[in-house]
Amino acid sequence: MTLSEISRFQPRAWKIISRSFEADRMAGTYLLHGSVGTGRWLTALAIGALLNCEGVVKDDSGLRVPCGECRHCRTIADLNFEGLLFAVPLPPHKSVNERLELTTAFLADKRDNPFKIMKSASSVTIPIEVARQIKKDLARRVGGEFRRIVLFYDMELMRQSSADALLKMIEEPPPDTTIILTSSRLEAILPTILSRSQKIKIDRIPEQVTQSYLAANGYASETRNRLYSRLSDGSIGLALEMLNGVDDDGASSRAVGFMLFKSLISESKPETVSHLNDLISSRNKGEAETLLKFWQSLIRDCAAYAVTGDESDIINVDFSHELIKVSPKFSEPATALSMAGEIKITLADLSLNVHIPGALTRLALKLKANLDLRN
Numbered sequence: 544m545t546l547s548e549i550s551r552f553q554p555r556a557w558k559i560i561s562r563s564f565e566a567d568r569m570a571g572t573y574l575l576h577g578s579v580g581t582g583r584w585l586t587a588l589a590i591g592a593l594l595n596c597e598g599v600v601k602d603d604s605g606l607r608v609p610c611g612e613c614r615h616c617r618t619i620a621d622l623n624f625e626g627l628l629f630a631v632p633l634p635p636h637k638s639v640n641e642r643l644e645l646t647t648a649f650l651a652d653k654r655d656n657p658f659k660i661m662k663s664a665s666s667v668t669i670p671i672e673v674a675r676q677i678k679k680d681l682a683r684r685v686g687g688e689f690r691r692i693v694l695f696y697d698m699e700l701m702r703q704s705s706a707d708a709l710l711k712m713i714e715e716p717p718p719d720t721t722i723i724l725t726s727s728r729l730e731a732i733l734p735t736i737l738s739r740s741q742k743i744k745i746d747r748i749p750e751q752v753t754q755s756y757l758a759a760n761g762y763a764s765e766t767r768n769r770l771y772s773r774l775s776d777g778s779i780g781l782a783l784e785m786l787n788g789v790d791d792d793g794a795s796s797r798a799v800g801f802m803l804f805k806s807l808i809s810e811s812k813p814e815t816v817s818h819l820n821d822l823i824s825s826r827n828k829g830e831a832e833t834l835l836k837f838w839q840s841l842i843r844d845c846a847a848y849a850v851t852g853d854e855s856d857i858i859n860v861d862f863s864h865e866l867i868k869v870s871p872k873f874s875e876p877a878t879a880l881s882m883a884g885e886i887k888i889t890l891a892d893l894s895l896n897v898h899i900p901g902a903l904t905r906l907a908l909k910l911k912a913n914l915d916l917r918n
């Protein structure tokens with residue numbers, strides 16, 4: 544895939560950008576917002592490439608896109624374009640060297656897979672030192688050979704004091720500079736930043752496009768691709784996590800666990816059971832227990848939000864947007880209570896070494912029955 548294919552993934556957003564480009568009215572600061580894994584990163588790079596490409600072309604849908612082949616397009620895709628500056632969220636670190644290593648690792652992950660969902664524990668922030676360094680770099684004059692692109696990724700993870708220090712720059716970027724901010728939680732962005740940037744919504748990726756992306760990237764089974772394309776709800780990042788299975792940091796198991804939970808709540812009974820069979824048959828006892836405990840906490844979140852309507856009651860913040868959507872199903876307190884009871888029984892069964900796939904399928908049917916009964 545190259546940056547010239549951007550409009551397949553984000554047809555609506557790219558139309559806006561292409562039109563501004565044609566009218567020579569590109570904004571100085573963009574804020575790309577949307578769900579994780581849907582292409583905020585890719586769109587940011589494509590904007591950077593569009594502004595620096597040596598031979599912008601028209602794609603099949605008639606939109607202006609970067610050629611993907613000139614040296615600027617290629618170095619931007621490889622993340623080593625001279626005029627490309629990054630500020631990405633990092634875990635706590637002790638030294639400049641450590642910070643560079645963490646940044647390099649972050650960029651390597653994104654280079655391999657632009658849709659990769661980056662972990663965001665509560666301690667992860669965009670370091671103030673990076674923001675300061677970027678300000679300093681931008682203050683130096685450039686020869687005008689290219690347009691500088693500054694990418695602040697997951698802007699909501701920047702502390703307010705750091706963000707305040709950047710306000711002037713965001714409002715009026717230095718000459719030959721475009722600033723691109725991304726966010727998956729627009730409500731967590733300072734109003735002063737919102738008002739100073741052009742907001743562009745990054746949509747969920749069409750199911751067909753996700754499916755063909757998965758096929759083109761070596762995920763061969765058509766049945767699985769179709770299943771994951773649908774369950775991931777427009778997020779290639781989530782689909783990839785599901786396809787890659789559980790990895791050691793547990794981030795993927797959360798994604799898979801959540802998708803199963805969603806399937807449980809929103810799909811018909813036969814569909815839910817077939818998804819479960821497809822996804823959980825290989826789980827061992829530890830994984831099954833982790834999954835069920837995760838479901839318990841999701842049910843708890845939905846029930847709490849259904850009662851209070853207060854987002855801060857949600858523990859699984861990485862899924863809060865989705866949890867709020869399904870919480871009305873839990874408005875009857877008895878629903879959550881009986882579902883939690885069923886999970887408890889299954890956890891006890893697992894400790895007695897019952898047949899795991901059977902126990903999970905049985906549980907799914909019982910949970911589903913509980914939901915259907917009260918909704």
Ligand SMILES: [Zn+2]
Binds near residue numbers: 597
């Ligand atoms: Zn180019």
